[in-house]
Amino acid sequence: MSYLGIVVTSVFASNALLSYGLGNVPTRARDGEKSGQTSTALALALVNALASSFLWVVHSFVLAPLNLESLDILFFALLAAPLLKFLAKAGSAREGALSRMASKADDLVVGSLVFGVALITANAGFSFPEALAASAASGLGYWLATVILESIRERLELSDLPRPFKAAPAMLISAGLVALALMGIDAAFVKGMTG
Amino acid sequence: MSELREGFVPNPILAGLVGICPLIAASRTLAEGAVYGLGAALIALGLGALAPPARSAIPERLQAPATLALSAALALSYAFCVKAYSSTIASSLWLYLPLLAVSGLSLSTLRRSANLERIGPDGRSRLADIALEALMFLILAAVVGSLRELLGLGVLTLPTPGISPQRLVFSDFPPLRILVSPAGGFILLGFLVAAYSAIVKPGGRRNP
Numbered sequence: 324m325s326y327l328g329i330v331v332t333s334v335f336a337s338n339a340l341l342s343y344g345l346g347n348v349p350t351r352a353r354d355g356e357k358s359g360q361t362s363t364a365l366a367l368a369l370v371n372a373l374a375s376s377f378l379w380v381v382h383s384f385v386l387a388p389l390n391l392e393s394l395d396i397l398f399f400a401l402l403a404a405p406l407l408k409f410l411a412k413a414g415s416a417r418e419g420a421l422s423r424m425a426s427k428a429d430d431l432v433v434g435s436l437v438f439g440v441a442l443i444t445a446n447a448g449f450s451f452p453e454a455l456a457a458s459a460a461s462g463l464g465y466w467l468a469t470v471i472l473e474s475i476r477e478r479l480e481l482s483d484l485p486r487p488f489k490a491a492p493a494m495l496i497s498a499g500l501v502a503l504a505l506m507g508i509d510a511a512f513v514k515g516m517t518g
Numbered sequence: 519m520s521e522l523r524e525g526f527v528p529n530p531i532l533a534g535l536v537g538i539c540p541l542i543a544a545s546r547t548l549a550e551g552a553v554y555g556l557g558a559a560l561i562a563l564g565l566g567a568l569a570p571p572a573r574s575a576i577p578e579r580l581q582a583p584a585t586l587a588l589s590a591a592l593a594l595s596y597a598f599c600v601k602a603y604s605s606t607i608a609s610s611l612w613l614y615l616p617l618l619a620v621s622g623l624s625l626s627t628l629r630r631s632a633n634l635e636r637i638g639p640d641g642r643s644r645l646a647d648i649a650l651e652a653l654m655f656l657i658l659a660a661v662v663g664s665l666r667e668l669l670g671l672g673v674l675t676l677p678t679p680g681i682s683p684q685r686l687v688f689s690d691f692p693p694l695r696i697l698v699s700p701a702g703g704f705i706l707l708g709f710l711v712a713a714y715s716a717i718v719k720p721g722g723r724r725n726p
Contacts, residue, residue, distance in 0.1 A: 342700055343613070344543030347622075350535060393597070396616035400590035405583040433586060435540050438620050442613055485712075486719070491535055492712035499704030506701060 326456050328517035329449075333460035336510040339440055340468040341502035346436035348498045349473050350491040366427035367436075367462035370407065374437045375444040375458030377403045382445040395445060399438060407432045436465055471501055535711070536651070537622025541659055542703035544614035546670075549677040551663020553607050557596045557618045558659070559652035562627045564592045566648035569631035585628050586619070593619035603679050623655050658710075666706060670697030 324332070339345045378399050386392050411432060414425025431437055440461045444454040475497045484493055537558065545551030569585050576584050597615035601608040608615065618624060627648050668674055672689025696702040 340539065341704075342543070344539040344541070344700060344703075345617075347535075347539055348704075393616075394594065396619055397587065397590045397594055400586045400619060401583070404586055408582070433620060433625070435617050435620050435622075439540075439613060439617055442616060487712040487716035488708075489715075492708045492715065495538075495704050495708030495711060499701045499706075499708060502699075502701035502704055503696070506699065 324453075324514050325517045326453070328513050329453055329457050330460040331508070331513045331517060332510050333457045334464035334467060335505055335508040336513055337461075337464075338468055338502075338505055339436055339461045339465045341498065341505055343439060343443070345439040346434065346465055346469075348494055349469055349476060350494045351476075360423075362424040363427055364463060364466040366424045366431065367466045368459040369424070369462075370411075370428045370431045370437055371440045371462035372455050372459040373410075374399075374403055374407055374432070375441045376451065376455055377406070378441040378445045379449070379451060379454045383451075392446070395442065396438070399441060403441070404432055407437075436462075468501065472498055475501075535622075536626055537624075537655065538707065540614055540617055540621055541655075541662065542707055543700050544611055545659050545663035545666070546698050546703070547610075547667040547675040548660065548664040549604075549607050549675040549683050550610055551659040551661070551666075552656075552677045553600055553604075554611055554614055554618075554663075555656035555659025557593070557600070557615065558621050558623045559656040560596060561589065561592045561618050561621075562623045562648055562652040562655070563645075565589055565624060565627045566631060566645050569628060573631065581632075585631070589624050589628065590616075590619040593617070593624075604677070604681070604683060606681050606683055607677065623651065626651070662703070662707060662710070665710075666697045666703060669694050669706075670702060671695065 333339075337343065340348070378395060381398050381402070382392060382395050386395055386398065407428070411425045411428040414428070415422050417425070440458050443461075444458045447454070447457070449457060472494065476494055479493045479497065482493075488496075541551075541554065541558075544554040565585070565588065568588060572584060572588060573581050593616055596618065597608065600611070600615060630644060630648065664674060668688065671692045672687070674686040674688070676684045676686065678684045694702070697706055
């Protein structure tokens with residue numbers, strides 16, 4: 324598949340949140356945080372790209388030759404997560420936009436999103452640049468899904484919903500409807516269109 | 519009705535939506551839901567029992583990576599057990615078995631075990647709290663999996679060992695196939711959480 328196809332598939336057809344269930348649906352407002360910020364998108368793309376490239380190298384050059392691919396989660400937890408945490412902490416000690424991005428990255432490192440995307444890209448048979456593109460695009464896809472769901476949540480807060488459906492249930496149903504819309508973008512169709 | 523309500527309270531999983539998104543993607547059938555839920559429950563219990571003594575024996579700055587590695591080791595062990603029990607169920611849960619290491623339930627257990635006190639402020643044992651949460655998660659995963667499979671495909675796949683799990687066929691055609699997709703899972707869970715809210719917090723259809 325072309326790089327464009329990989330990016331479109333990772334953002335839409337195989338969306339990390341709405342297709343793989345990685346991460347969390349934003350069911351309530353977070354204090355002082357806007358998921359639409361550019362720093363959030365960059366942090367998501369960067370953390371996913373770094374984590375996935377690390378796991379890709381370990382998977383391809385260490386675990387696969389030894390037939391130990393199933394141990395990748397253990398290696399990831401032992402090596403990649405502490406390393407990424409360290410990098411994020413070092414970045415958040417600085418000033419400005421980098422600090423904001425790094426502190427967001429620090430929150431993301433240990434979670435099903437980063438682990439899941441790294442495992443998917445390591446096992447998908449991608450080359451290194453393809454894995455890098457797919458993982459960064461998965462981070463952006465997650466960001467896009469949370470931005471869409473945040474805007475739906477803001478509208479739902481003003482809507483006159485039956486009380487049991489307020490907050491989380493309405494958000495889960497909305498997430499299902501957005502996922503349904505994304506199902507229309509089929510991976511095979513994207514492959515045919517983009518080569 | 520009040521007895522029914524008491525049975526539902528507290529349900530930390532439905533109330534707090536702990537680890538709910540991977541559960542939606544993982545539990546498409548009864549077998550997958552039960553195996554995934556059991557894994558999450560066992561790993562949470564294992565972390566609840568092993569993490570506090572491990573924390574007291576490890577220097578503070580190494581505690582976070584060490585407990586994460588412990589969680590990964592437990593998830594990996596469970597994945598191997600599932601593969602030995604039924605390779606079909608293991609392959610259908612391919613991504614989600616190792617991801618049990620960082621499921622919402624595991625991470626909330628790790629956060630709780632950071633406090634070395636064995637008794638919580640409410641006087642209950644922390645391990646008992648974790649066990650309750652784990653049991654609720656297991657039940658929810660099995661219920662979500664069975665509802666999706668039954669309403670979506672009209673069959674129930676039992677978590678039996680071997681390469682071809684036993685299936686109970688209730689309908690010759692899939693009644694509502696969309697429920698087996700992640701989109702259907704989100705929608706079904708939304709209705710389940712709404713039903714839970716209606717039972718726990720009754721009164722008034724709409725806010726003024």
